[in-house]
Amino acid sequence: MALDFAAAYDELNPDDDDYRFYAALADELEATRVIDLGCGTGTLTRLLASRGRAAVGIDPDPEMLRVARQRSGAADIDWRLGFSDRADTNSADFAVMSGHVAQVFREDDTWSLALQNLHRALVPDGTLTFESRNPAARAWEQWTRQATLRTLDTPEGHVEFWHETAWVSLPLVAYDTFTRNLRTGEEASNRDVLAFRDAPSLVLSLEKAGFSVSRQYGDWQRTPLVPDSREIILVAKRHAFRQPAADSRKRSGYPANPVI
Numbered sequence: 442m443a444l445d446f447a448a449a450y451d452e453l454n455p456d457d458d459d460y461r462f463y464a465a466l467a468d469e470l471e472a473t474r475v476i477d478l479g480c481g482t483g484t485l486t487r488l489l490a491s492r493g494r495a496a497v498g499i500d501p502d503p504e505m506l507r508v509a510r511q512r513s514g515a516a517d518i519d520w521r522l523g524f525s526d527r528a529d530t531n532s533a534d535f536a537v538m539s540g541h542v543a544q545v546f547r548e549d550d551t552w553s554l555a556l557q558n559l560h561r562a563l564v565p566d567g568t569l570t571f572e573s574r575n576p577a578a579r580a581w582e583q584w585t586r587q588a589t590l591r592t593l594d595t596p597e598g599h600v601e602f603w604h605e606t607a608w609v610s611l612p613l614v615a616y617d618t619f620t621r622n623l624r625t626g627e628e629a630s631n632r633d634v635l636a637f638r639d640a641p642s643l644v645l646s647l648e649k650a651g652f653s654v655s656r657q658y659g660d661w662q663r664t665p666l667v668p669d670s671r672e673i674i675l676v677a678k679r680h681a682f683r684q685p686a687a688d689s690r691k692r693s694g695y696p697a698n699p700v701i
């Protein structure tokens with residue numbers, strides 16, 4: 442194996458400004474029941490649960506959930522393998538998608554279905570929050586071997602890991618994740634496609650799903666969103682009833698959060 446990606450995920454993504462942002466927001470809103478959609482290895486889920494909240498972590502990748510379940514504090518969390526339709530109706534007052542999960546929904550219909558399912562899962566006035574990379578900041582231009590190369594010390598030996606942008610056809614961007622085991626010479630690569638929606642598109646999609654956007658930030662220090670902000674961080678309130686939507690069941694093929 443070139444790299445056990447799920448086991449290496451936390452090492453590849455050490456920054457926690459985003460987790461601290463979402464935890465502070467949940468504190469501020471006095472959230473008591475939370476859903477973390479696309480929870481991955483569950484670092485944020487555990488942080489949210491550590492403050493006495495009931496927490497549900499949902500993810501379609503069994504390997505990510507396997508790692509999540511092994512971490513300390515994991516026993517208190519309701520881990521669910523699957524998609525947004527695994528969220529129970531009226532079960533939460535705070536729902537979050539961190540680590541650019543919003544971008545794995547590359548088709549607008551799968552994105553809308555996820556928003557509708559989160560709307561159904563939230564109580565009236567419940568909060569949905571997530572971030573997406575701002576296309577105006579053109580993050581994909583930094584996804585080169587030179588800028589992203591890491592060498593990881595794994596049980597299988599030292600493994601090089603990097604990203605390279607493959608093509609750009611906005612709002613879609615394809616990138617490859619490469620790994621090379623320096624001991625065995627084994628190489629692997631995987632292509633994934635992310636959606637880079639701009640702020641007006643994201644706000645419109647939320648409104649169509651029955652949310653109103655209450656705050657828009659451009660970084661984790663709560664700087665207001667401006668046209669060239671690196672991130673689009675949105676906080677929205679559920680404001681109306683909608684019929685529940687069936688989940689698309691489409692997998693994103695997602696392997697790796699670009700780590701820059």
Ligand SMILES: C[S@@+](CC[C@H](N)C(=O)[O-])C[C@H]1O[C@@H](n2cnc3c(N)ncnc32)[C@H](O)[C@@H]1O
Nearest residue numbers: 479480481501502505539540542545693695698
């Ligand atoms: C970059 S990781 C982010 C994990 C975690 N939220 C974090 O902040 O570290 C993206 C996660 O989205 C999950 N994912 C992919 N497609 C999904 C879908 N359709 N619905 C929900 N989650 C999905 C992946 O399995 C992966 O764990």
